Amino acid sequence: MSDTESWNGFESDPDNIETATELSIAKRHTHDQTDDQVQSILDVTATYKSSFFHMQLDRLIKDVSYSLDHSDFHISDIKNALESSSAIGPFSAKQAITYFHDHRISIPWSKHKPDDSENYSFQFLPPKLSVVGSYATSTLVNSSRHLIVIDIDAIMPSQLFSKKDVLDYRYYQKRAFYVASLALTLKQQNYSPMYDYLHGNLLQPILVVQLAIPTGPPITLRFLPAFSPETLHLKRIALDKPGIRIDLSGAEVSEPTPFYNASVLMDSARETHSAFLIKSIKSSSEFKDAMILGKVWLKQRLLDSGIAAGGFGSFEWAMIMAALIKNSHTSVSKTLMPGFSSYQLFKATLTFISTSDLSKTPLRFSSSDSTEFANTDLSEIEGPHLYDTSTGVDILYKMSEWSYSYLKYQAEISLSLLNDSRNDHFNALFVKRYYPSFVADLPFEIPQLSPISDPRYNSQALVQSMQYYRFVVRRIYRVITRGLTDRCRSVLILPSTTTSPWSVSRSSGFDENIPADFFVGIVLSSGNNEAPLFKGPLMEEEAAARSFRGFWGEKAELRRFADSTICEAVYWPISHGKSVLIEVLSYLFQRHFEIPLRGDGSLVFRLDNINYYLPEKPTSHHIVLSNFKSIWETFEKMARTLRDLDELPLSIRSILPSNSTSSFTCLKPVEPFGTLAETPVAEGYIVFESSSRWPDELVAIQKTKTAFLITIANLLTKENPSIKACLGLENQNQPAFNNSYLDIYTPEGFILRYRVYYDLEHMFHLRLVNLSGSATERHSAEKSLAEYQKIDNLISHTREAKALSYRFSSFCQTVRLFKYWLSSHFLSSQIPEPVIELLVMNIYLNPTDGHVPGRPSSGFLALLNFLARWNWHSDPVIVQSVNDEDPTPNTYWKNYSENRMKRNSAADSTSWFVVSSSHKPSTAVFTQNGPSRVIANRINSLAKAAVSMIESENDPNVEVLFHSSPSKFNIRVDLNPWNYSKKKKSEYKNLAAVKAYDLSVDANCQPHLQLFKELKFVYKESLIWFHNELKSDQFYALWNPAYLNIMNFKVLRAANTAPIDAKVLSSVTLNKEAIAEEVKRLGADIVNAVTIQNN
Known part of the structure; x- marks a missing residue:
């Protein structure tokens, strides 16, 4: 077929x-x-x-499905020409070569050419043709290449063979002569035949003829030599018998x-x-x-x-x-x-x-x-x-x-x-x-493999495999699967060069002696693939242990495990942030294929470079999870300390983490003894035991929270003088919101931020919404309720993100890669952090292709692939955990329908895609106020460009994925250098090594972020603001497309406008120069210059 x-x-x-x-x-x-x-x-x-x-x-x-209506006439022409062709031969092998050479045709022998000393002859008699394959079964399909292939059996007459021709390549030699005879016949009929190998089998050359059909796509006819089962003694070549008696070295084959x-x-x-x-x-x-x-x-x-x-x-x-x-x-x-x-x-x-x-x-x-x-x-x-x-x-x-x-x-x-x-x-x-690069978790290339340089490809191996590709892919697969054991789920191995049709003037269209590259894609399990220990057989299993040592060489050693067993094992030390898997594969291919560990000719892990675009720590080359786990241990230790405070008015029921630092997914590295400007803090909510003494009014509740935090700070610093505690204020212009938090500087060098969570506060927000009179009051109450829901959902979201970081070893790094990609394109400030994490969760919990990524790079590429194809206008992302027993489908569709109607009914709606969790559908509140349509389109376009580059290029430059030109923005704001990121140096050299916090105002304030928030709020109607989270020297902005057209004059318009004509005051447009001057004035000493570009 x-x-x-x-x-x-x-x-x-x-x-x-x-x-x-x-x-x-x-x-x-x-x-x-x-x-x-x-x-x-x-x-x-x-x-x-x-x-x-x-x-x-x-x-x-x-x-x-495809059916041919106009090709039978052309096929019948060729059929008549072949079935009525003249006989050729009989010839000896030498005569046959000379005969076809005179007609500028070469016989497509395999590497096992006939010997002139052999006493059998070569002859051609007309074949009997029979259509087989997809055309015979009427299962032809449309192809994106618009190519239709019809297979035709050319049944060779039985008198051309003797019964023993099944052995020692004789059949293949006569078969090759017959293919050349078919080529000569069709060439004489003014066709342009070509040779090809059937399915890439070098033992089976076939003849190919392409026909141009005026009413449809071109048709390729493949003539496949065949014979009747009675022609040869086939039982002599049953699969459990040797069909070759003597190999190339002269040894007997058994x-x-x-x-x-x-x-x-x-x-x-x-x-x-x-x-x-x-x-x-x-x-x-x-x-x-x-x-x-x-x-x-x-x-x-x-x-x-x-x-x-x-x-x-x-x-x-x-x-x-x-x-x-x-x-x-x-x-x-x-x-x-x-x-x-x-x-x-x-x-x-x-x-x-x-x-x-x-x-x-x-x-x-x-x-x-x-x-x-x-x-x-x-x-x-x-x-x-x-x-x-x-x-x-x-x-x-x-x-x-x-x-x-x-x-x-x-x-x-x-x-x-x-x-x-x-x-x-x-x-x-x-x-x-x-596409190959998206199928595997760990794609790489093996360069320049050739049978000439492979001492294991001897005459015995040739007899068994018949061609080098089959031999070498078997070895590649076994080395990978034996080395990686259960970390490897599957392997994809594709050669860089494959067989294709060639001219009948040449005897072969494929030289397997030419060194070729091989693409290898390893599909990994979702567990801890980077674990450094590879466990082998028990010491008592002598044969297995000996085989293990022979495979691993000097890396194998005996180790005692926790269950008191002694096993062969390989321990691969983690150093310099290098991947254990890549180091192991490089070593195994150096040992078993003599491929260099480094430099020219070594394994090429191109897409793995994506993993190295995570932000670097100041004190080490690559980030590991050790500091994330350290800050989490500090968080838990502080939770126990807070629970042990005896003089609190209410006992603490629980302390719940609530940000990405606690789930190991924050972008910035966590540095001990860093300032607030340098390192993220671990945030959490303190939940007290239920009590009737809580006030029943929202403003009073917020003041009570502040009083609790002040009490905690006093008690904590009194009992633990090494701990520093500072009270912070927020949302001062919104008294119904939470307006205080407590920063705790621990002896371990980490900053913990706590707020108070009151579970019955939700009831008061609902009451406020129901009792609101005017539309303004109701809008304000609904905003307060949404903010409270965000807090509630943030706590549960952080818990699940942390669980996934333990469940999938690559999850947290994939989140950080995605955040880095968004930040590189100045988009991270436009998308709420939980939404970013939910999008990555969706790739792990509900992968569109069913495969859970096994490495950060594959998870990141899978996410880009999803974003490039996501129809965000109408399809919400509902993260459905596999552990959800009740997916609440009614809420799913209700939220979807409501959000879709909102988007369609409001031209100025800021919510243009919906991301939520199935077990907690109210997490859709995270996308209630964004991202905007402009941002959603930008993400989709960038993802499409990235996927297209990786799919189309053999050697994609991954650096391009993380590069964005600021020239596309309309406004650039250059900031003055600020010393907030500089630690104070010790005045005395002998105290330089002592680690301590810098609690000065200059060290802990972040003026550029405060300015950015202020600009977003002031110019939320006319400008869309962007900045790179990892760089603080520039801001960028785009004009809101809704304000770029000519507008009617309006007194309360939320943008600075100017008449387009002094005589026509009713039509106005954005006053861009004035807005730029306003931005510079608002920034004061922080802003160095404001430039309008691409105006």
Whole structure:
């Protein structure tokens, strides 16, 4: 079956695929519904998703299916020319070469050319042609390359062969002569034939002819030499027998040669297999559609029948389905049944692939009534087996260990997406194109591998593998999986060069002796992949221990573990912030492939450079989590200290962390004994035991909180003189808001900030909203309620983010990378920090492709990929944790519908995308006031540009991802240097090493941030402000697009305007120069200059 033409994927633009209007199914709050009602809503949602998914499948099958209406005439012309061609020969090998040389044609011998001393001859007689593959089964599909391939078996007459030609390459030599004869015949008929290798198999050259069709895409005809099973003695090359008796070194071959044998047997079986598939199509009305679904699914995941692309394509998929249906009539296990729908056939096939191990338990079937090869022993043959007892062919003979592992992995995650009835994963399953750099967590390149420089590729290895690619990828896969053990889930291995059609004037189109690069992508588990310890077998297991030491060499050692066992192990010390995985892989490839550890010719981890764009600490090269854990331990220690304060009016019930420092996701490094301007603080809320003594008025509650903090500060510093405590004030112009906090400077060198949380305060805010009279009062009350909800949600959000930092080792670093990317593009100030973290949570808890990232770089790229394709205008991001038993679908759709209506009804709405959590839907309050439409568009554009660069470039420059030109902004504000970031130097040299806090006003104030907040507030209507969180020397701004047009004069307009004409005062525009002067005046000594650019 042809797989080359089958499917090259949709274009990456999601607008090409129609999406459905989401269904709103609930209008009541969750707590108003019974469990039965909630389950009923879930059932309705699942039913809707299911029916809509089937509609999408039907539309996909209809769109990609292709039928040829005008090509039969052209095919019949070629068929008549070949079947009526003249005989050639018989010739000796030398005569054959001379004959074709005179016609400017070379015979496509493999490296095993015939010897002139051999006494057999070469001859050509007209073939019998038979169409096979996708054209025969009517499963051709549209291709993005607009290329249609039709496979035609050219059945060679039996009198050209003797029974023993199956051995020692004789069949392949006569086959190559026959292909050259076909080329000569078509060349004489004024066609332009070319050679190619069937699925990249260097033993199987074929003939290719391309036809230009005026009414459709070009058609490529592939002529595949074949023979009748009776022609040769095929039982002599059953898979468990040697088909080669003497190797190139002259040594006798006693081991089976399965690849050699299967390649011969396949040429005799294509017609049988084509008839078998056609029979399956007739027995199952949905079989053909399931074949098309499988073809699309495989091609999107970089898999096809080619050896270099895994050896598993649409033909192998169809044969697995047909074999399972055939066996269902005789087997107790009914995996697939003829009456299944196309979706059921597709899902059942994925289930079989993901749950079965065909390497240990082969699947046997018979494609015809014959069972001639039923007794073949497959136990000593490596690889997965789908064995046809009628023809003796192992359908999966082209698969490698890596491709079978990768296929099972993709089937497993696709099955998990199909089983998720809450979400629509159609795009992830059938539309999304899986580019190599995005598939793997750890992509890298192995440079310049060649059989000439590989001493292990001897004559015995050649007999077993038949070509170097199959040999070397087996070694690569085994070194990686044995070295990384359970940290590695799957491996993708792709060569940089593959076979392609070439001129018939040359004998070969591919020289495997030329050094080639290999792309390797490792899919990692979500655990702690960077753990330095690699545990081996027990000391008592002598054979396993000896093998372990032989694999690891000098790095292996005996270690005693906590359970008192003594095992072989490898401990890889963490140094200089380098990745343990990269260091281990570099060492293993140096040991087993002699690839240099450093410099030219070493492994290339290009995209891993993304991990090094995290902000650096002043005292070390790269940031590790040790200081984050240290500040958390300090936070917990302080919590115990505060609970032990005896003289508090109320006892403390709990102390809850509430910012990214406590969840290990803050961008800036946490430095001991840093100032407020240098290092982030760990924030938390103190919750007191319930009491009736709390006041029942919001302003009085805030004053009571302040009194509590003052009391805590006095008691704490009295009992612990080494602790410093400072009271801070905030929200002074909003008395109903929390207006105080307490900064505690600990002896460990960290700053902790506490506020008081009163759980019944929510009730008073609701009462204030309900009792509000005027619209202004109600707006103010609703704003107060929203601020309180943010606090409530921030506490729970921080708890979950911290849990995910422990659960997924790369989560916190991915968050920090994303924050750094946003800050590099001056966007971090425009997006609330919880929203940033929720977007990353969504990648880990609800990955669109089913894979949880295993490294920060892969998590960051997955997020960019999501943002580039996210339709934020209408699709809210609802982070649905896998542990949520009740996803509250009614609240989900209610929030979605309400926010969408708000966006559509208000042209000046500031909320343009919705991000929330499923178990706490009120977290949508984080996006209530932003990001704006301009910011949302900017994020989407930057993500699209980043993804496009990585997809299109072989060597992407990751530095470009974090570079943004300030020239695109309309206003640049240059700030004067400020010494807030400078620590005071000790006056005495002998005290220079003593660490202490600098509590001076200059050291702890952050005037640039205060100014930025003030500018955002004052010019919130006319300007959109930006700054880089890691740099404080400049601010930037864009004019609000709504104010760039000519406006009617309005007295209370919230922007500085000027008439466009002195005579026409009713039409005004922004007074940009005046606004720039105002900014400079507001900044006073902080601002050095304000420049208008791109005016």
